[in-house]
Amino acid sequence: MGGDIPSKDHFPYLIADDMENGVKKYSATMVLAKEFIERSDDDKLELIRSVLFPGQKNVFVEHSRHIPHDLVIFGSLDPSKTSLTIEPAVYSLKAGGQPLSYKALLNNLPVDGVSWSVKSLNTNTSSGMIDSVSGVYQPVSAELIGKQSVRNIVTAAYTDTSGQKHRVSALLLVTTEAMTLSPGYVPRSVGGAPVTFVATALSSSTLTWSVPAHGTLSVNGNTAIYTPPADPQSLPEHFVVQPIEVKDGAGETVQACVLLTKFAASTTIEPPFVSALAPSATVDLKVTETLPPEFERRWDVLGGGTVKDGTFTAPGKSSSLYSVVKCDIYWNELLVRTGYSIIQLANFTPEPRFEEIKSFILVALRQNKLYGNGYQQLPLEARIETLGAKLTPEQAASLRLYYVDSDQVVPDVPSLQDGIPYDPDMPVLWSQTRIESRFRPPAGRLDDAPADIPKTNIPLFVVSRSTQVKRFYAGFFDEELDKFYRSDIHTGHPDGIITLEPQNSPIIDLKDYTFERRRISDEGTGSEENDDDFDLYLTTIDYWDLTYKREGSVSLNFAALEFPGVPGLPGAPRKDPFISTVRWESTFHNEQLITFTGYAFNNPKAPHDHELMKFDSIIKNNKALKDHFDPMLAEELAEGRFLIGVFRRTDVRQATHPDDPSKVGNADLYPLKKEVNLILTDIEGHRHPLTVEFTTNRNRPALKILRE
Template identity: 60%
Template structure:
């Protein structure tokens, strides 16, 4: 028996009413609500309401001396937890994993501090502390329990280690979320049908959050577990009730298990004053509990009347809830085919029609067999982007309900099967150690290569690198030490440590170049003043390949390293007076052709060109856009907005 068993809850309820004068109370645990959130997150991709990727710059220090740059940051599914919950508020913590993108930290106007590409396995997240909201539809009279990311009180992102940097990156995301349409940032946990005429019809309700009893202890495995608690005023109530005491209100979700699986995930309590109502009315109250998309239902399992009436149940998928596995997956371009399966009522569903489309490319979606669901990615030469975001969709027509069921999954296709973080970091001789974290799509055992300079101590998928302590070990002022790791499938990934004998004395603009295409060029220049006019400038590629002439750098056609380091030494009268470097991130892909200009843009009405005098008529319009060069991709199409300009 668990610490919060069904029997112990019933015994507690024998002491008197727990509803605090509300007509009814409902509680839903975080595990099942997170399934609801995951479904909505995937469903948003089957349209235009998904969260876009984020790019931009922000300060990482209050003094502004350090800056961060995000490139194509892709956020994962929202995960609800209850670390801040107290039962007398509606506070919850929403965590969004970071699935992909690049983060670079640098000194303002100076060199790179570190840079890395991101995968979900690295554990980077965006955390949002927020209050759950209540929204009542003016037409459908549905009371919705809503998560609105724009109403988050605290945003924090662990892409950087210092707490102040995490808050500043979080503030960047907070501002970006505020600029998004509501449909891209609002999630619904559950609904109450406020229509009806009986005394057990819900009229209004409040939302509270509660931590599970065992989750009150810090650092336990279930530290963030909890429930959303809905206090409901019924039509038969004279008035609403009180806010329950956090210390006295019982946690209504039993922790009973069978074969290691929790038996209950939802509970409804009906005030004792309404218990004598007919079972028909009681069932109508239960059926007024609704969930987004009609993909989940409350299934009553055990009914007791210790004082109030309590119904212990489970929030289960409805008979029309089709899902796809895997719902989220990463695959290397040119990798082995992947088998998708659709499930209905926990069984594999046959006769499903499969399709795939890319959000951020036009030619790199790959192919999926319409009947079997076997997906084949494009080759590495065809990928066209650092990461391709594909949407896999299953469609099935149910002949009994006459409904067409759809489900979607997100598939990320990347050029590499491995990643390492950080992928670039500079270190002085005798400088601080660096911890590297490597991830492999294969999940196999990793092997680290011993470095020439310094020492490397591996431990599974992590390794601690310590720079050399002796200046004489380096023959040059700037030396790149590669950090290489290999998986059992023979895939390798490489990071670069730029070892320096002394701090750079010359600033080069730009100090960091992101994703320079194969054979691409960039002009580097020095920004120092006071240099004698007859001083000699010597440019050289330290590592990574390519060539440089008078600061004009050309990337190699086939990069062998993810980064190139270009230095400039300034000599005057045969003495070295200045020295600095620029870091260039090399791209191993040929980017898909992009459009360069819009040659045609027009809006046309699909019905009528005349409007009502009151100006409230809705008229669907069609946008026609022709571009020069490449075509608009799905991301770009979904970013289109119609703005009303003032007079």
């Protein structure tokens, strides 16, 4: 939804000038138009606290709120106390270079007690090392880097004095060279189109470009445009490598090459391109065309390295990243065919990679059955045994589950969700995730991988809202070889397919719930045998604790709570649900004995929920009640527990006197003269649609099943 800022000529900008200890108490105000007040509640307004405002990452802190007409909240902008950052957040350095010191900042101030770690995304052994206490990082040596560039994640973990855990990461790129030049290789015929080269230096210093022997170079800072020569006679050979070299202020250099040709190649050499050939390594090249033995093949290298009878040997060290191996075919000193292969040279020994998949299986770590309620996770593990090295973290991260019958990937659980939300109109039947949730998994003993077999073990979790048995396989992508590996094909093992069986949640039955009352106020006890105590004591507070036992035997706490929306007028958007109910002792307009409710739920994901009683905004804004309800619980609530608070007062008139308007009623509370619908989700993921209402008994709320 959009919006705009009202003109100061028509709208007063409200910044209170109250002082506190000689400092202005208020520095920011939030105003919500009257027509939107009923569509807001504390949870929605709480979102303003998560917004980081410009400056020093400030957050809005509420001090007071008022509803003279529009809703106005007076507050201030304070520095965020939960913003842990890393410096530098993104950095690049050369392999074998100087150590790099990281520092963590909380509220822009250095913080001690941080635990540091580093891991590589695309290698197994080239992450380098970081001191877990000081945050000093030492890059891997140039000889052991294993790849042209290594992508690392540096992570800082910190627990503050309140026990809140912070975790933040930074990206670190380690490269074999202190400079890059792109493109590294490009072919061009004489008189061909210009080529634009872009250089990047870690030093950020001034760059110096060399003058090419063939063609011209037009330089503009870190960019240069190379134009090939127009005259074929200017080239001494039919293939010529023209280096493009650039140097930074620290003396680091990098080269690209342009392969200039007088005419197009007339034969093909396989492979036409070799990637990252290690120092002194060899590769066999072959001419694909079949010619009689009397046709002479003459091999030659343009650049570093040697070639003999098609076998190319890379140099021990090279200043250029590319060599060109050509083969000229002669008949009686007459050149009849010519072709070439491009060799990309590496100044490092490539990290060993897996040579083949020996075993690729899927294992259910507890059992093959799970509740199909969308939230209970079934833990699985893909176990991949390889010949040679294990998978890199990047290869492992690409692993996904797929349906056997359609080869379609199982969708991921969306970010920040625990599972598959209830949606009977557009149901998602299966989802997968790598993040373990707070919901209790199926019963069963964990199946540990054999310790004596080196494997890449990849954990993943599945949730379901299906009622049908389904078969799955796993697959991962090897970007380097551009190849997809499947557990149901590679090695052909039957354990590469797993069959999962969703089970129905238990039938909701009122006999499995306990809804018990506790008298919190000092007046009376509220006998369970009769209501005489309620007639004797009119101002009371009771807590009604709701507990649940699956099928009457297994106690389950609750993990989530929601209040379902209710339809508005035809064509209107759905309105926010009511979270409280009210009931007067009688229907008389002068009745003042009222019962109203709040609720408390210690949500494991929400801070301070263990001490809060929450009420509908209508109650909190009512003139007779807003100064008489206490949002703090009388006692802390255990995690996962839910209760309804029942409050009775004798000073809230029901209706305005028909003949005396000065005796004002509380018609604004009338929308709450109905039941409260709520949906609890227990720790196993089961859905509990319930209704709390006052039926024949005005003092004791009743529990019913909500039919959806």
